[in-house]
Amino acid sequence: MSINYETQVQEELKKQNMNIFAQSFSTDGKYLATGNNFGIVAIYHMSGALSSSANESSFKPIFKFKVFDGAVYTMVSTDSVLICAGWGDIKAYKWTDILQKEPKVVWLLRVPHLDNLGGNETNAMVLNPKDQTLYSGGGDGIVYSWDLETGTNNRSYTGHKDYIQALSLFHSSDQLASAAEDGSVRIWDTRTPGQAVALMEPFKNEECSQASNKRWLGCVQVSPSDDWLVCGGGPSLALWHLRSLAPTTVFDAPQCHAYSAHFNEDTVISAGSTPHVYHWNLSGSLKNQVPCSSTTIYNIEIHQGNGTSKVMCASGSSSQVDVYTNFGYRAFSLEFS
Numbered sequence: 001m002s003i004n005y006e007t008q009v010q011e012e013l014k015k016q017n018m019n020i021f022a023q024s025f026s027t028d029g030k031y032l033a034t035g036n037n038f039g040i041v042a043i044y045h046m047s048g049a050l051s052s053s054a055n056e057s058s059f060k061p062i063f064k065f066k067v068f069d070g071a072v073y074t075m076v077s078t079d080s081v082l083i084c085a086g087w088g089d090i091k092a093y094k095w096t097d098i099l100q101k102e103p104k105v106v107w108l109l110r111v112p113h114l115d116n117l118g119g120n121e122t123n124a125m126v127l128n129p130k131d132q133t134l135y136s137g138g139g140d141g142i143v144y145s146w147d148l149e150t151g152t153n154n155r156s157y158t159g160h161k162d163y164i165q166a167l168s169l170f171h172s173s174d175q176l177a178s179a180a181e182d183g184s185v186r187i188w189d190t191r192t193p194g195q196a197v198a199l200m201e202p203f204k205n206e207e208c209s210q211a212s213n214k215r216w217l218g219c220v221q222v223s224p225s226d227d228w229l230v231c232g233g234g235p236s237l238a239l240w241h242l243r244s245l246a247p248t249t250v251f252d253a254p255q256c257h258a259y260s261a262h263f264n265e266d267t268v269i270s271a272g273s274t275p276h277v278y279h280w281n282l283s284g285s286l287k288n289q290v291p292c293s294s295t296t297i298y299n300i301e302i303h304q305g306n307g308t309s310k311v312m313c314a315s316g317s318s319s320q321v322d323v324y325t326n327f328g329y330r331a332f333s334l335e336f337s
Contacts, residue, residue, distance in 0.1 A: 041072060237270050259272040
């Protein structure tokens with residue numbers, strides 16, 4: 001009995017100290033993978049959780065497995081694999097193996113280790129589906145380009161002076177945006193390695209700087225038209241015009257440092273250091289402020305689906321992942337247990 005009680009106490013303490021940093025839908029939207037600060041990935045059957053016959057067990061993981069000794073900070077899915085990154089090598093697991101509850105590393109990418117900065121911690125990844133190139137960024141301030149066919153680092157992009165926290169691909173051009181704790185957003189031409197082709201520093205802009213004067217950036221996202229970019233963190237979340245490299249809209253959430261932001265039709269959806277998901281008009285007015293289980297939200301993941309099957313999930317400083325089907329209210333929560 002004492003062993004069971006001790007186990008229960010340990011599990012409860014883990015829940016209380018849990019942060020869920022990473023999420024990734026399978027490409028068909030049937031499954032959701034989440035990764036926490038203990039290096040564990042939990043898999044949910046989203047089709048079951050969203051069905052009219054869902055019950056209490058539908059909101060719990062169908063499988064969990066250990067990936068890292070440290071945190072899982074970012075994940076990306078392809079049709080065949082789930083790619084996980086945190087401290088150390090970037091690892092890939094076949095979805096078929098995961099769903100058979102027999103996960104094994106099918107390939108890994110060895111991130112260079114540089115002792116002068118944050119070593120080989122990877123905080124952000126984004127996949128270009130057109131050519132199956134994976135981009136990653138993290139503790140050493142370098143953006144790496146990986147050829148997934150060969151598993152090699154074919155290009156590197158240098159210029160950031162601190163941890164990279166977010167990456168976003170342009171949709172109709174060969175460009176990539178990165179945001180870092182040095183306070184800069186840098187735009188790269190992915191066809192050529194080297195220096196950035198454009199630079200934005202929101203902390204130097206009077207409209208964007210907040211009373212805290214913190215320069216770090218936690219999120220960046222390029223609009224589907226490639227005309228606009230949203231970024232924020234220490235400075236206010238703001239909409240930037242990419243041709244003029246100037247902010248056109250500053251979103252008025254002074255108490256919220258942004259960790260995640262997305263364009264969704266004519267809306268910007270953001271979240272961060274408050275227990276709310278914010279919906280903004282592009283003009284800057286607040287459309288909706290939706291409660292969340294986490295006091296700090298680190299990640300918003302949206303699966304576009306088909307028509308009415310769009311789903312949004314929010315995770316952060318909690319063992320719960322909130323699921324929004326209408327986006328305007330929380331439908332239910334998944335439990336990382």
